[in-house]
Amino acid sequence: MLPEKKQVMLELLKDAWVYVVLDPRRDGVVLPPHLRREPRLVLQYGYNMPMPIADLTIDDEGIKATLSFQRSPHSTLIPWSAVFAMHDGDKRGMVWEEDVPKDVEAAPPEPSPEPPPPPAKPGKKPRPSHLKLVP
Secondary structure, three states, X not given: OOOOXXXXXXXXXXXXXXXXXXXXXXOOOEOOHHHOOOOOEEEEEOOOOOOOOOOOEEOOOEEEEEEEEOOEEEEEEEEHHHEEEEEOOOOOEEEOHHHOOOOXXXXXXXXXXXXXXXXXXXXXXXXXXXXXXXX
């Protein structure tokens, strides 16, 4: 069984900022309307961010904070039921598969390897440089 989202958030916040991945369309989410249209939204939280979040509260209900969107402060509430992943942007994180919206793709496909450069044309010698080394 996976740990509670609240505990994961508190643990990640000890050492880093936390990226919270959520479904903003879920009931109880309080965000500006323009952010509630997509099935996936990432919000960043932390105790020592360049723009401090003075009222950051993490409790049994969810995450409450005044965040700035388009240079305007907004009171937000993200209930735990809307959160489906969290990570520290580096190496630690967790996904709650049962909460991932059906219309969110799992993982992006691996990029194909870069094709090798085309072979040099046979018989052509490189032109000497017109630049001279000056001592």
